[in-house]
Amino acid sequence: MKRSRHSLLMLGTILGSSVFAASVQAQTSASSADEPMVFEEVSVVGSRIKRQDEVSNSPVFTLSGDDLNATGLVSMGEMLQELPGVGFSLNSNGSGGVSHGTSSINLRNLGANRALVLVNGHRWVAGSGTRGFRDFVDLNTIPQSIVGRVEVLKDGATAIYGADAIAGVINIHTKKMDGFEVNAYGGSTSRGDGESMSFDLTWGQTFDRGSVLVSAMYTDQQEIYTEDRELTREPLNSWSTTNPNGRYTGTPLGGVLTTIAGRDGTSVDDFRPYVDPADRTNIYDHTYVTGPLRRYAIWGQAEYQITEGIHATAEILYNNRRSDQLFSPITPRVRGGEGYVLPADHPFNPFGEETGSSLNLTRQLDELGQRVNLQNVETWRFAAGLDGEFSNGWSWEVFYSYGKNDSTFDSLNQINMEHLALGLGSNDACAAVSDCVPINYFGPLTEAMTDYLRYDAHDEHGTRQHDLTANITGDLFEMPAGTVGFAGGFEYRRESAFDNPDYFVGASPVLNSYRTTSSAPREASSGSYDLYEFYTELNVPLLKDMPLVHDLNIDAAVRYSHYSTFGDTTNTKFGIGWRPVEDLLIRATFAEGFRAPSILESTPAERATNLVANDPCSGGGAGLVGCAGVPATYEQAGNAVTATVSGNPDLQPETSRNYSVGAVLTPKAVPGLSLSVDWYRIKVSDTITSLGSQRILNLCANTGDKCDLISRDAAGEITNLLDGPVNLNTTTVEGWDMTARYQVDGTDMGDFTFLIDASYLTNYTDELVNDDGSITVQEREGTSNVLRESIPKWRGKGSIQWHKGNWSANYSARMIGSTDEDPSDTTAGDIPAIWYHDIAATYHFRDDAMSITMGVENIFDQQPPVSLVNTNVNFDINTYNAKGTFGYLRFTARFGG
Template identity: 30%
Template structure:
């Protein structure tokens, strides 16, 4: 369903314009007329006494989801807060694991368990093995979730870079908030609120290990702070280290699993160390091999050093290589953090502040040794002494050599595993001044400068250097016999370590002002206005030998590790405003009724201007019940990667509609089928290439994604049940012109159906001078604006702090229970609106490689207990059953049912006041529940590592001393 905001948006802008025109007069009146009392906050018969008004002004703060300073606990924005106690009780040394347990977070998101996707780098976007954790609210993806620190965006949205001891609380707003925060806040925002009141010094040590005896983590943090009448400062250091865990340490991931005819098959790669060697029938027949339709068969090394024909046998389908066993299930990680948070009151009306933090993350992922062969350009000549077969192994027939063009494929175990090592440095500083327009004025202002910088250095060891490997083979390195250490030493000369460096920076200047406008019968009308300028830049560099050649589609090393340099920047200028208008108070059926109107205009140097508005209603028919609703326009401007990413090679399965056509049919589709011969047999799959890239790389432009976010909810806090509160929210987010990388299939089919399609120019076929006219050599598949996406559902929360009671002479302590749940009703995507046969697919309740895990229902239940120096917590996390959509061609049309999963964790703490020390112990995944299998549909681990626990039962302990 759609909501038309055109008239509403106009009304919002008119109301805000009127309000802003009154600001100057209102401020002037308040500054010059000091004898007048300040405006009232509530609808009363008399003005609020100055002392009460001053107290309210001091207590008011900017809440997540609004620019208006409020004292209300509940507003129109459905914010879920994770407090310090929850963070501490989790026992997690990084924030990523804490946040990703929230029910509103789903879909695809990176976390420290992610290792790699087969080696190399597909683009600067990938950080597999980088130790990062990112957030995907509502399953809409990490690019549609905005991460903030005290309301300021992070240049690197890796939430593991933030030390937990730096955080006072985390506010999670799972609704669109573009009018408040600008681009990217479509699924919502995660706002980390910093500590500002720490006194003394605190030292904490932590350690943990799985019940399998691996995956150890350990660390410490040191936090100190002090404050005086006009200053405060908090600083700290944090260090944590995670050991790597091989996938072979768990039964479900020790080998790649496939599902065939209802049977689970443990399989692997056909690229094996003993070789997959194609031979003509004249040679292969002596081994008794079955000759295929092309008159060839494959053999492999069976014994000996491979120098004699008798050393070989027929290759069987069971001859595979278990590459999964060498992947990391948990990547090796080491983090060092430092932060300083300070403020100083220069005068009663002027304060300076600075928030600064730095993080270095060192991590590494691992892949099996490289598969390599003639398809990568390697040639083993028939005259080479290591070759006993008398034929030449090469990708194409060699002119003048009739016994050439036979395939050879091996696994380069002699050169060692491929290791992807990362060093990521992140720094951010936000500093500024804030004050008010006189001691008795309600108007405050804030001027800030925000600078952040991120640099990621990735080094891939043991990537195959084809010319160097060719030289080693030509020099006598017997690639048929990799079991020989001497051969391995020679082959190791055929590898290199490419370096890929990604740098991002943000520079921002911002000014905000907010205060009261005038008194209305129901209370005081408030206004907040602001403006900002932000410039974001990126640069990506690649070692020269790893730079992809767009003409040959190759680089000096294996294609999987080829990359392209990239750089770009944009700037944005924004103006925004929000007003809170009290309409009714203490009226029949309306204890209070407020309307919140907001608007933001953004001018991007790359994608132009966009204006977006919101309207929010807060209605309390009675004191115990809040009815709230927000309708807002949302947008996401194309980011730097989507604009400027360099070319990256992908080899897809292409369904070419030009196969087998008559001359008349080819003439009707001349743009899509250029150079294709009559009754053409089709492409050679190994030679079809696509180039993913940013839009600007191929000369295209992008516009922002746009859509609407709707939230309607109830908050009930009954006066008759002290300590109880519950909320129910219905939400709906939908987008059009979604930014996505187009597929090769869609490029060709769009051009085939419409010769005027803008995608026709992206297709490049071999011309009539080629040996294979019509063969698709290359399809450019850049990021484009295409598709619609909408999702809807219901959130439900419950909190109850049980009143203290005694059971006779026994005091059982204090209890608090909490429930947080999210139900996804729909998740519809139409990838090709306007194309023939295009239709929306509902992914709610499914797992897919494109969108990840969109289980319909997720929830957490938490029970807290405290008594004296003791406290304990029990938490359960539930993920509903779903269906894994099949993407494996080996089992077409077969979807995999995935059972529901419930995880339990417990924590127990005891404080010893005499030595200022507290001890905590805990167990995660108490039942040692294994993740549900998704087989080849999952990752290299056969499971969804972004959603489920892969380590099993985990024990942890922590000691904290404060003095």
């Protein structure tokens, strides 16, 4: 934690305020008879200072309206996740994922909570809708219909925007228009599934003193099932040992038994020995490769010129997102050592004697139907602001926003474990409860039994954000090389979140010692913090029109922040831009980054969950040091382990140092051409992270480290794994960004825009501190050895846009580089590089008043590469998708304006 450098901050603020006041007085009395020509000034993400040069000292990539309309994607998350600088991110792929309908943006592979998402330069509320709340923005709460363009700052910007901007900033600009615009969209994969439709209506009108815009949107994306893709039909880690006929050990008959198909399980003759692997079940059959997602939203934006110098804005948003995930029918945990005893006189005890503590009953209860998780997320945002200009040209702004997410999470077709214990237990105890139904666990369940056992859990949670900002920017004074630009401001922000899980799920069991239900319990939690910040930013032109110096300028910014949770911090940023000639900009930046522990990370509420992981000790561990004592007969069922995670109130903030050096070439001899290349290096210290279930299991098995975080029963089965966030390590990423854009207008063949955007990762290093103080260095660039975390060295995207007369077309190609699933193996490239190719053509009617687009994504039906690490659906769902070829049709009509 860094202490405040008040003197630097106060110097900049006093300097700006004093010169501003003198400038107002001088310019108010000056004559305006001989005014020079004034060029429009613009604001570029990464700076609060308005300037005439859109090419900043920090690397910025812009997606224009044409770029956004040239794809067949219907969500901002899908579009942004295809950018080369974006790594593995949450999306709707896979029921076994952790997205629960959320869409995230993971810049530089540093995590979604280290990239700041802005809308019109202002923060957006954190997401919710999973089992609890999030600590990053869910891009599915921002309707695509309102987006005009997107700027991606590939640089740290804590000094400009505050915390969370370690990896970069996404700034989404809403559209402005006059008249009506209607868009209708529909599409499907070549296999007839994954249907997607979208409809939006936008109306805008400009009046003498203001404008208004209203947009409404509805999107419906349908599911794709595992059995409908060859890649996902069979899990690579083999089928589960559970099945609808059961796998029973510890019964009076001894051995491993299963019920004979078609028998009712009431006689010892109804059983036979369990045969492995013939009696296994594919528990991933008829689950989702891509889950369904439905959204509807309405957005309103109004502007009004109150006086010549005061302008008002207001915004309102309502967004509703509904998503679900589909899982195999429940397989409840029935252990004799946890209170489940089948009495000798039970009506459905086929053995004629009471079961003991060694009883272990595993059966998939198909009669209850598949488990379903449902999310319903409502997002509200209200914002209002005043801005204007003083007579000297200085601009000011005061802006307030309030955003909130209210979410419900329903887990359907779970089991009431207390009812199961009562229905399997004493006849007298069951008879004493009016609605108790004796359970036949070894045969078909009747409707009365399933109704008695079924439990549907209901959770509620949400996030809140209040954000008040005040900014001022203008010209301080003239220097021989130009005008010194200044920006300064204040921000107050309050973040809060709550999680109210189902009360009965979290209650202590009475009739068994495991859980009240088969749903994962967690403690209710809530938290909040607030902060206030001051910042100062300067742009100073040093030299101009000299030999080898067309111009030379520097940027400097400093931000002081005070958090209610841990105290204060000050962060700085410096940038330099040098044009030896007008056509070439050479730039470099240094930035200090900062991220405070989120409410999710710091709230000490325990949450039981199932974490996807493959147990190295399955089968006894073949002599691995951390598997000593695990029986060779133990075999992991499925690919998840029972775990407990919790926040950590002792977390300290993360800090980072960001460096970048690059060049931008815009040769006048070749109008429309721009070339840029930038090197970057980001080092994050005191990284807040969890080890992760797979890493804990691997460390224990291979080295004996972290074994204290794992609990097993006598049979070897994992009964609990502890994980949670700690300031564990140092993370360093380093690489290159390269962009080439060439626009050619007025040729005989039409107008063309060519774009190539690529990212090369040279270094991604995690330095983990072990229990004994030693450091384990993990080099992760070019690897995919961690579940759902592929980190290729190369990513790239290229496109050609063409327009002539009434026709336009677009072709694009996207590449995800190769990765290695086993870095210890000298054979690199276990997962090959793959290419996706998309094409679309548009015909414009009546001077572009109407248009129709036909397009095909992934025209060569590229399927994800097989991954042995991601064994449930056999590919990395956070990096690739299995839709295959997808065709779509879009109709657009514009009226008025």
